[in-house]
Amino acid sequence: MEPASVPPSAERRRDASATRRRLLEAARDLFAERGYEGTTVRSIAARAGVNQALLFRYFGSKRGLLTEVVALGGLEQLRETPPEELFETALRSMLTRSAEGAEDRSLEVYLRSIGRGDEAAGTLRNLGEEYRSALAGLSGAPDAVLRADLAMAWLLGIGLMRTVVAREPLAGADPDDVCRLVLDTLGRLWAAPDDRGE
Amino acid sequence: MEPASVPPSAERRRDASATRRRLLEAARDLFAERGYEGTTVRSIAARAGVNQALLFRYFGSKRGLLTEVVALGGLEQLRETPPEELFETALRSMLTRSAEGAEDRSLEVYLRSIGRGDEAAGTLRNLGEEYRSALAGLSGAPDAVLRADLAMAWLLGIGLMRTVVAREPLAGADPDDVCRLVLDTLGRLWAAPDDRGE
DNA sequence: CCCGGATGTAAGCAGCTGCTTACAACGGTA
DNA sequence: TACCGTTGTAAGCAGCTGCTTACATCCGGG
Numbered sequence: 270m271e272p273a274s275v276p277p278s279a280e281r282r283r284d285a286s287a288t289r290r291r292l293l294e295a296a297r298d299l300f301a302e303r304g305y306e307g308t309t310v311r312s313i314a315a316r317a318g319v320n321q322a323l324l325f326r327y328f329g330s331k332r333g334l335l336t337e338v339v340a341l342g343g344l345e346q347l348r349e350t351p352p353e354e355l356f357e358t359a360l361r362s363m364l365t366r367s368a369e370g371a372e373d374r375s376l377e378v379y380l381r382s383i384g385r386g387d388e389a390a391g392t393l394r395n396l397g398e399e400y401r402s403a404l405a406g407l408s409g410a411p412d413a414v415l416r417a418d419l420a421m422a423w424l425l426g427i428g429l430m431r432t433v434v435a436r437e438p439l440a441g442a443d444p445d446d447v448c449r450l451v452l453d454t455l456g457r458l459w460a461a462p463d464d465r466g467e
Numbered sequence: 468m469e470p471a472s473v474p475p476s477a478e479r480r481r482d483a484s485a486t487r488r489r490l491l492e493a494a495r496d497l498f499a500e501r502g503y504e505g506t507t508v509r510s511i512a513a514r515a516g517v518n519q520a521l522l523f524r525y526f527g528s529k530r531g532l533l534t535e536v537v538a539l540g541g542l543e544q545l546r547e548t549p550p551e552e553l554f555e556t557a558l559r560s561m562l563t564r565s566a567e568g569a570e571d572r573s574l575e576v577y578l579r580s581i582g583r584g585d586e587a588a589g590t591l592r593n594l595g596e597e598y599r600s601a602l603a604g605l606s607g608a609p610d611a612v613l614r615a616d617l618a619m620a621w622l623l624g625i626g627l628m629r630t631v632v633a634r635e636p637l638a639g640a641d642p643d644d645v646c647r648l649v650l651d652t653l654g655r656l657w658a659a660p661d662d663r664g665e
Numbered sequence: 666c667c668c669g670g671a672t673g674t675a676a677g678c679a680g681c682t683g684c685t686t687a688c689a690a691c692g693g694t695a
Numbered sequence: 696t697a698c699c700g701t702t703g704t705a706a707g708c709a710g711c712t713g714c715t716t717a718c719a720t721c722c723g724g725g
Contacts, residue, residue: 283672283721306504310713320674325714412648415640418628419621419648426624430616442613450610450617450656457655458648481691481702508683518704523684 289327291317297338305335343396352403356420359400360451363428364444397421408459416458423451487525489515495536503533541594550601554618557598558649561626562642595619606657614656621649 295317299308310331314321328334350358404417427447493515497506508529512519526532548556602615625645 285672288672304502304504306502309711311711320672321713322675322715323673326672331713412644415644416648419625419645419652422624422628423617423621424624425627426620426622427617429623429627430620446610446613447617450614454617454652454656458652483702486702507681509681518702519683520685520705521703524702529683 285327288317288319288323292319292324292327292334293338293341296334297342300335300338339396344399347396347399347403352406355400355403356407356424356455357448357452359424360427360448361444363424363431364442364447410459420455420458423455427451483525486515486517486521489517490522490525490532491536491539494532495540498533498536537594542597545594545597545601550604553598553601554605554622554653555646555650557622558625558646559642561622561629562640562645608657618653618656621653625649 292313296308296313299313299316302308310324311321313334314324324331324334328337346358346362347355401414401417401421404420405413407413408416410416490511494506494511497511497514500506508522509519511532512522522529522532526535544556544560545553599612599615599619602618603611605611606614608614
């Protein structure tokens with residue numbers, strides 16, 4: 270099928286997996302910057318320094334590329350982070366300037382890329398549901414899942430405000446300050462007042 | 468210029484202002500449903516039951532239509548609502564099914580329609596800043612504006628979760644329950660703990 | 666060496682996009 | 696009635712879209 274190991278000495282001039290990876294990274298960045306509909310397959314191929322036909326060879330369609338981008342980045346972060354740190358980790362990755370380093374931008378991609386529900390929307394939805402159920406464990410309230418949904422909504426909203434609206438003070442605020450405010454407020458969400466009549 | 472008053476008896480077969488309004492309403496709905504990039508001028512004209520050339524006659528460009536849609540709906544709601552009710556009003560309009568009645572969907576439009584910053588982005592930004600400064604008055608904290616930004620972010624996020632992700636429980640939750648949870652939690656945001664060293 | 670699959674390329678397809686143009690139909694006014 | 700600006704229409708433009716095809720080029724195994 271494929272050579273099990275690559276001779277580590279030199280970079281190969283023709284390297285399918287490297288090309289795949291470059292496409293994946295270019296797509297991740299562009300989807301996060303311009304959204305799914307606003308990104309053309311030509312621009313992805315150009316940023317990857319790759320012929321655009323290869324995009325279809327490796328991912329079948331533009332939509333398939335999106336699915337792989339989101340599933341890869343998102344699920345990895347999700348599975349490597351303990352639930353109690355998940356929200357803060359995701360929040361910090363939202364608050365960090367996208368310019369520096371190769372930050373994880375899966376949620377940014379998620380929120381800017383989702384379109385009207387078709388084939389791949391299921392994959393994205395599953396990702397969201399895994400995040401939610403991880404967060405839901407943090408509250409003992411009977412409606413913990415709803416509360417987790419609201420927390421995720423805040424996360425997405427903060428990312429939206431920073432990447433799309435991009436105005437002070439949120440855009441330039443110290444991530445530590447924002448984190449403190451949000452996490453402290455969310456403490457109230459987890460610890461249910463539950464002041465209804467039941 | 469134009470007939471100052473319309474004979475109220477019969478609907479006119481050729482009515483520029485009615486056509487304008489129909490285009491505006493069709494655009495508002497479609498932008499909210501599919502986002503700006505996902506909506507075609509042909510689909511807007513079709514839903515309005517109007518020739519697409521009229522769209523350009525009355526609004527100059529697709530972008531001009533968007534600007535007018537958002538400015539109209541958003542600023543009206545903003546100016547008719549006292550600040551202390553503003554958040555709940557906006558939240559409830561987010562939570563209300565779009566099918567019933569002619570709800571105000573300006574924020575929905577705002578969050579789904581914004582693109583990369585060009586000409587009309589300024590108008591949208593201004594709208595956001597007016598919302599924010601109205602909300603900022605609700606907290607006495609020194610960083611009240613940041614807190615207002617965070618509240619708006621939550622609002623946008625909740626709208627995003629309902630319209631885009633569209634899954635239970637948030638999508639189908641009782642608006643009263645969500646309102647109670649969110650407003651109660653936000654009370655904590657307004658009333659600053661301000662637990663820093665100063 | 667040389668063959669054949671893996672990898673990369675150039676060109677182009679049909680369809681859609683935002684927008685424009687040239688023109689017809691209406692209807693108030695003189 | 697004749698006119699003329701307003702309103703509505705049909706057709707089409709150039710450009711871009713996602714995607715496909717036909718063809719070079721590489722390179723490891725026989």
